[in-house]
Amino acid sequence: MTHQEKIDLLKKFAQAFNNHDIDTLMDCMTDDCIYDASSGAFEFGTRFEGQQAVRESFLGIFKVFPDAQWNNDIHFVDGNRGASQWYFTGTLEDGKKVEVNGNDLFHFKDGKIYIKDSYRKNRV
Template identity: 45%
Template sequence: MSDSVVKMLEAFSAAWNAHDLDTLMALSTDDCEFWASAGPDELGTRYVGQQAVAGAYRALFDFYPDAQWTKGRLTLLGPDRALSEWTFVGTTLDGKRVEVLGLDVLDLVGEKVRIKNSYRKNRTA
């Protein structure tokens, strides 16, 4: 996989920690999708298109104003797929602290993210 794809994935990860919605969307295809780790459907909650995905990302940043994805590790699976492992840490608006292990399966088109399919542990403690 090209160095430019690796740099794009690193920039995508950095944009999450910076809460940089403009960069996240610039690094996503026009027909991008976000499959959230929770929701009523088999896929969790599915957001389709730039506007819907940006709204979902914005809501996450609003709910966890200090959100960070730490201990990141990228694994390239080929020209059109990558894994992004991370530990999510953040505090909800009502003061609940969250720290969980998670994973994104990223479908890629060229040097952009087409699908961000998120999985994360559900910690009870």
């Protein structure tokens, strides 16, 4: 994969998140993909491994935040690693709005995203 192809993949992935397009999201990821969520009981947050577990996790995000958007995205690539910065907005079922900065760190493998490691601010 060229540098530009990796950038294009991250842009496609970001757009699929904003469209809540689960099939395109999963097409961008390897069969043995890993998603490390930004929160959880472990030092890496909560880990989801494999297409089915990652799919269910992403669908869970869309259920909790039906209007979720990741805007102002900027993407960086260096070798087999990448990063995206974004501004998340979403509304919880109780009407509470969430607006935070965040980023994802990526590992690429076989022309796809192998690992998505998410970080976001926690407003208090």
